[in-house]
Amino acid sequence: MLNLQPLTDDDRELIELARRTVDANTDGPDGVYTMGAAVRGADGRMYAGINLYHFTGGPCAELVALGRARAEGARELTTIVAVGNENRGIFGPCGRDRQILLDYHPTIRVIMPTPDGPGSALVTDLLPGAYRWTP
Template structure:
């Protein structure tokens, strides 16, 4: 299977910056808490940020918080998402749970992540090619 990686656009960099600002301004710091910020762009251009709620029971990932915030604001068509780690860790790939949620709710969502060629974006459905086809 071949995954098509697209180069980033100016809008993608704007989304990365929102996620980075969100995590930098709200991080729990380097001591034991794994803080991530995320940002998602809606088809109408609005951007929504989220931050994870780290908890030993498996609190929600930043990407899921951003998706929920977008939904709460009425954004149903989403185009791009990114997650950025605290303490300068930069753009991070989504975890398996996030990939499954993307596949179920927004399979054509572009996901910004690190690749062998540097940062790029891929279609969410390419990240979980044999994912369970759950339908809400």
């Protein structure tokens, strides 16, 4: 069971950045796989990314946002969220993204959808007993 925390004003600001990013860069009504993500650094700065959907696979929006944060010098990240285009709302990260988040940012909070509305959980709660890779 997830230990979900209620959203903060900072969380809502992060969700809005992800939504604005996907809305500005969507593939349109036929782009049902377009996702936007945003991540917050420990210093409060936010970084956004968008996925590159392709039938052969491609980077998820969360990974693009993580890469952008890293490229701009952010090493400690506190919160991440992904949202779908066309007002599809908040999505939880896929298994690959969860493992990468755990390996690089084991204390990050992930904003997740629930039947009672969104909340945030530690990535360690999303992958209990996960393999711990140390680079």
